[in-house]
Structures are given as C-alpha cells and as structure tokens.
Amino acid sequence: MCPDRGLPNLPPADLAAALAAWLAGPRSRALRRARIGLRRRVLEVGCGHGAVTAELRRRAAGEAVALDLSARPGVAQLAARAEALPFRNGCFDLVFFQNLLLWVPQLEAAIREAVRVLQPGGDLVAVEPDYGGMMEQPDLGLQALWCRGLHRAGANPKVGRRLPAACEAAGLRVWVELAHLPRPASAEVVSLLEGLPLTESERRQAAGARQIVENKAGDWGVFVHVPYFLVVAGKA
Numbered sequence: 001m002c003p004d005r006g007l008p009n010l011p012p013a014d015l016a017a018a019l020a021a022w023l024a025g026p027r028s029r030a031l032r033r034a035r036i037g038l039r040r041r042v043l044e045v046g047c048g049h050g051a052v053t054a055e056l057r058r059r060a061a062g063e064a065v066a067l068d069l070s071a072r073p074g075v076a077q078l079a080a081r082a083e084a085l086p087f088r089n090g091c092f093d094l095v096f097f098q099n100l101l102l103w104v105p106q107l108e109a110a111i112r113e114a115v116r117v118l119q120p121g122g123d124l125v126a127v128e129p130d131y132g133g134m135m136e137q138p139d140l141g142l143q144a145l146w147c148r149g150l151h152r153a154g155a156n157p158k159v160g161r162r163l164p165a166a167c168e169a170a171g172l173r174v175w176v177e178l179a180h181l182p183r184p185a186s187a188e189v190v191s192l193l194e195g196l197p198l199t200e201s202e203r204r205q206a207a208g209a210r211q212i213v214e215n216k217a218g219d220w221g222v223f224v225h226v227p228y229f230l231v232v233a234g235k236a
C-alpha cells in the first residue's frame with residue numbers, strides 16, 4: 001500500500017479532520033441528547049488521530065478517556081480493542097464511537113463491552129455510516145467501489161443499519177436518526193476511497209471519478225452522499 005494513503009482503517013489526519021468537521025452538526029445533536037455537558041466520565045473508542053477527542057474533552061463536565069487499537073502519543077491514552085475494554089464495570093457515563101464500529105468484526109461484542117462499562121443512566125453514542133445507502137449524481141460507480149473496498153479491508157460498509165437492533169438486543173433504549181448532509185462532491189471523498197484496497201481496474205475507475213469531481217468541484221451537478229446513522233442508546 002502507498003504509505004501516504006494511510007491505513008485503510010485510519011485515513012490521514014487531514015482527511016479524518018475534514019470528515020469529522022462535516023459530521024459536526026449531527027454529532028453535536030447526538031451528544032446534546034446524551035447530555036454530554038453533565039457527563040463526568042466519557043470514553044471515546046477508536047479515537048484515531050483525535051479528530052473528535054478535543055471536542056469531547058471540551059464539552060464533557062469531567063474527564064474524557066481516548067482509546068484506540070494502536071495508541072498514538074498525545075491522542076490515544078490507551079491501546080485496546082473495542083471488544084475487550086480494559087475497564088471495570090460501570091465506570092463511564094458516556095461511551096462514544098465515530099467511524100469505528102464499521103471496522104469491528106464482532107459488532108455485538110463491542111456493544112456488549114460498551115454496555116458493561118456504562119453505569120446505569122449512561123449513554124452509548126454512535127455516529128456510523130451506511131455506504132449501502134450512498135447516492136451519487138452522476139452515477140460514477142463510487143458506491144460499488146466503496147462497498148467492495150471496505151469489505152476487502154475487513155469493514156462492514158452497511159454497519160449503520162445494523163446498529164439500532166444491535167443496541168436494542170443489548171438491552172439499551174434506542175434513539176436513532178439518519179444524518180443527511182448532501183454537498184457538492186469534493187476530491188476528499190475519492191481520496192478516502194483511494195486509501196482502501198482496490199484492484200487495478202477499480203483504481204482506474206476511482207481516478208476517472210476523481211477527474212470528474214475535480215473538474216466540477218463545488219458544483220451541485222456532481223454530488224456524493226453517504227448517510228450516517230446517529231444512535232443514542234441509554235442504559236436503564
């Protein structure tokens with residue numbers, strides 16, 4: 001893999017920051033619903049470069065702990081898996097995921113762990129995509145490329161639609177909203193795609209799409225839309 005594309009499950013910091021900025025409005029709504037301003041022990045699972053970490057720390061009433069599969073100095077304080085959290089039962093009042101659960105092969109195990117470390121009255125907040133619901137204009141074939149590339153990288157491109165039922169099955173009270181944020185396409189969306197394992201012919205197709213997007217940057221004639229599931233699920 002080309003080193004400047006980053007890992008498939010961790011795009012370069014500038015792309016992660018742009019994606020986090022695009023999701024800022026819906027994420028803020030979900031965090032407000034989870035009463036982040038009153039939360040004293042927040043856990044962020046899969047913090048990556050920390051695109052949301054500072055926001056959680058600023059908005060929480062107390063501490064926000066950031067964890068990732070691979071700890072990064074200055075961002076993730078702990079290296080651990082979402083499916084096996086190194087904390088005792090009930091020691092957080094909010095557990096946050098963004099663009100993480102699609103990368104976890106055992107979704108139910110990650111949710112079970114979040115429920116275990118939440119105290120009663122705590123909330124799980126998830127902001128996760130569903131590439132199966134992707135729309136594009138014109139049809140550049142990007143949806144199929146994204147789904148295949150993510151699948152090949154070990155991710156579930158349609159994790160969003162599985163979340164409400166998975167949270168419900170774990171005994172949580174579920175609130176769900178679909179975040180729709182269509183915008184004129186930018187080259188960022190193709191850059192993220194290019195970080196995935198694609199075949200040579202898929203890579204050529206992505207390069208063709210990049211050209212079309214770059215020629216029409218900021219023009220509504222070309223847009224690519226990925227719906228995000230916002231889930232706030234409370235532990236009784």
Ligand SMILES: C[S@@+](CC[C@H](N)C(=O)[O-])C[C@H]1O[C@@H](n2cnc3c(N)ncnc32)[C@H](O)[C@@H]1O
Binds near residue numbers: 011070
């Ligand atoms: C796409 S990045 C998202 C980072 C950040 N949440 C954001 O929105 O910018 C996914 C992150 O999840 C981490 N990750 C992947 N699988 C994980 C797992 N099973 N447990 C914990 N972290 C995981 C990766 O190391 C990566 O940093």
